[in-house]
Amino acid sequence: MRLGLVIDMDTCVGCHACAVACKQWNTSGTTGALTDYRPYGEDPSGVWFNRVRHYEVGDYPNNKTVNIPMSCMHCQHADCVNVCPTGASYKRPEDGIVLVDQDKCMGCNYCAWACPYGARELDREDGVMKKCTLCVDRIYDEALPPEERQPACVITCPAHARFFGDFDDDNSEVSRLVRERGGVKQMPELGYKPVNTYLPPRITRPIPIDDVRANRLVSSVKDWVNKMVAR
Amino acid sequence: MHPAFSVILFTVISGAGYGLFILLAAFHLAGIGPAMSHGELLAHGVASLGLITLGLVFSTGHLANKKNAWRSFMRFKTSWLSREAVFAVLFYPFAGIYGLGVLLQGAAIGPLPAMAGLIAAVLAVITLFSTGMIYGCLKTIRQWNTALTPANYIMLGIATGTTLFAAIATVFGNATAMHAGVAMVALVSAAVLKAIYYFWISRVNGPTINTATTFNRATVRLLDTGHTAGTFLTDEFGYDPRKDTIDNVKMGVFLLGFVAPVLVFASILSGAPAGIAWLAAVSSLIGIGMERWLFFAEAKHVVRLYHGAQTCTNSLAEPARGRTSVAPVTDPTDARRWELGDTPGGSGS
Numbered sequence: 001m002r003l004g005l006v007i008d009m010d011t012c013v014g015c016h017a018c019a020v021a022c023k024q025w026n027t028s029g030t031t032g033a034l035t036d037y038r039p040y041g042e043d044p045s046g047v048w049f050n051r052v053r054h055y056e057v058g059d060y061p062n063n064k065t066v067n068i069p070m071s072c073m074h075c076q077h078a079d080c081v082n083v084c085p086t087g088a089s090y091k092r093p094e095d096g097i098v099l100v101d102q103d104k105c106m107g108c109n110y111c112a113w114a115c116p117y118g119a120r121e122l123d124r125e126d127g128v129m130k131k132c133t134l135c136v137d138r139i140y141d142e143a144l145p146p147e148e149r150q151p152a153c154v155i156t157c158p159a160h161a162r163f164f165g166d167f168d169d170d171n172s173e174v175s176r177l178v179r180e181r182g183g184v185k186q187m188p189e190l191g192y193k194p195v196n197t198y199l200p201p202r203i204t205r206p207i208p209i210d211d212v213r214a215n216r217l218v219s220s221v222k223d224w225v226n227k228m229v230a231r
Numbered sequence: 232m233h234p235a236f237s238v239i240l241f242t243v244i245s246g247a248g249y250g251l252f253i254l255l256a257a258f259h260l261a262g263i264g265p266a267m268s269h270g271e272l273l274a275h276g277v278a279s280l281g282l283i284t285l286g287l288v289f290s291t292g293h294l295a296n297k298k299n300a301w302r303s304f305m306r307f308k309t310s311w312l313s314r315e316a317v318f319a320v321l322f323y324p325f326a327g328i329y330g331l332g333v334l335l336q337g338a339a340i341g342p343l344p345a346m347a348g349l350i351a352a353v354l355a356v357i358t359l360f361s362t363g364m365i366y367g368c369l370k371t372i373r374q375w376n377t378a379l380t381p382a383n384y385i386m387l388g389i390a391t392g393t394t395l396f397a398a399i400a401t402v403f404g405n406a407t408a409m410h411a412g413v414a415m416v417a418l419v420s421a422a423v424l425k426a427i428y429y430f431w432i433s434r435v436n437g438p439t440i441n442t443a444t445t446f447n448r449a450t451v452r453l454l455d456t457g458h459t460a461g462t463f464l465t466d467e468f469g470y471d472p473r474k475d476t477i478d479n480v481k482m483g484v485f486l487l488g489f490v491a492p493v494l495v496f497a498s499i500l501s502g503a504p505a506g507i508a509w510l511a512a513v514s515s516l517i518g519i520g521m522e523r524w525l526f527f528a529e530a531k532h533v534v535r536l537y538h539g540a541q542t543c544t545n546s547l548a549e550p551a552r553g554r555t556s557v558a559p560v561t562d563p564t565d566a567r568r569w570e571l572g573d574t575p576g577g578s579g580s
């Protein structure tokens with residue numbers, strides 16, 4: 001098994017619900033707490049397993065806002081595991097999930113240096129490295145109904161932009177999506193072979209903009225006045 | 232990369248200690264240079280073991296969970312950090328047998344302690360190599376991912392070791408032209424190697440914001456990092472000293488680390504009192520300390536791409552992509568903007 005996520009950059013609206021749901025579930029999960037620093041201070045910070053970043057792709061008028069949620073990619077070639085001197089970082093052979101044994105970690109940050117995706121964050125309170133567990137304490141929980149045995153980020157996504165499944169199974173939903181939508185990987189040139197795959201925005205018909213505002217006398221005068229009046 | 236003070240102290244001090252031990256073994260066991268007295272041999276040995284031990288103690292300083300430090304010996308098979316720890320500790324029994332031989336038998340030691348001393352010297356080189364490979368093996372930091380990294384660690388350790396070796400020899404009135412000559416050769420070799428490294432990292436390429444975000448055929452600009460304050464990632468990887476600070480420190484590396492010590496040894500050779508070799512030792516240690524700071528300060532981790540950097544190169548003349556009106560996004564010198572996650576593209580620029 002090769003478990004991981006498919007994230008659709010076409011439908012993601014960048015609402016951060018996945019990041020918040022992740023924080024909520026995992027702060028009381030197996031590698032919790034996800035410590036907050038100065039939560040009510042001027043510059044609140046803390047440990048997150050999932051962060052959403054926003055980019056502008058292309059040049060106006062052919063530009064687009066793309067939201068990219070990022071968590072651990074559960075790489076097939078996980079250098080974070082190879083460089084760990086203590087054996088605290090490990091990749092489970094049965095499903096490929098990369099985890100940190102909190103009892104063995106000495107907090108040297110070396111795995112975070114080896115990770116190109118910024119998936120690992122040191123908890124300064126506990127002194128150990130923490131990262132996305134792919135909700136390992138949820139996806140195998142037989143006390144939950146089968147449809148809820150998915151990572152918290154996937155269940156909560158209101159845009160249905162996140163999918164969880166087995167990439168080794170050619171008939172799984174994630175494999176099908178990657179096949180049909182041309183899934184892409186981040187920084188493939190580094191050779192980490194990330195499992196998490198991103199679906200590029202769909203190619204759509206350009207929205208005409210030249211008729212939005214007809215070039216009439218009134219609008220020309222307005223434009224000139226707006227230019228002249230200092231605001 | 233954020234330069235951890237404890238790591239700078241560790242690599243400089245224990246590097247000099249390993250270098251000193253390599254010099255001691257070369258002069259004593261391989262018979263280079265003048266014969267050394269019992270006291271001088273012990274002084275070199277105690278100084279090198281003291282520096283190595285002090286450095287290793289400092290190395291635990293940056294650990295967030297020190298009680299698990301002993302576990303760092305566990306992953307010898309895959310981790311260079313683990314290998315460094317194992318070789319650093321393996322060095323002690325061999326150096327100890329050699330030291331015991333010198334203590335009991337004086338300069339004319341038997342074959343067993345001599346063999347142990349040679350093995351310890353080889354382990355010292357391997358430990359320096361492993362220290363360099365800790366950084367050299369990281370594909371995420373293009374400036375470190377080169378064979379020059381371990382080569383520099385070995386040569387800088389030996390160069391600082393030679394200056395200390397020559398300085399300690401003056402205490403016993405045993406400093407010769409050989410000491411000064413070896414030191415000058417080591418310092419010049421280390422300086423050339425370091426200059427090649429600086430030349431190389433000013434030209435490297437690597438992942439860009441395009442490969443990081445998967446949009447390889449379009450301009451990509453950061454709109455928002457998604458957090459209002461700094462994070463672990465911005466603290467650890469967002470270190471961005473000013474260009475002129477980097478240039479000044481680089482000047483200091485060459486002046487204090489290499490030029491001043493070479494001049495000191497040159498003046499000793501032309502008749503100055505041998506005691507000024509201590510000036511060369513102190514100067515080279517300070518210079519290599521600055522080199523170690525620069526080694527971290529100039530390393531650009533690829534995570535920076537997700538926070539708006541267009542490339543992870545050191546060249547400030549980055550190829551301008553797209554509109555020039557939002558130039559601040561591509562400006563890697565604007566550390567404050569980067570750290571605070573300001574949103575130049577979205578704030579009506």
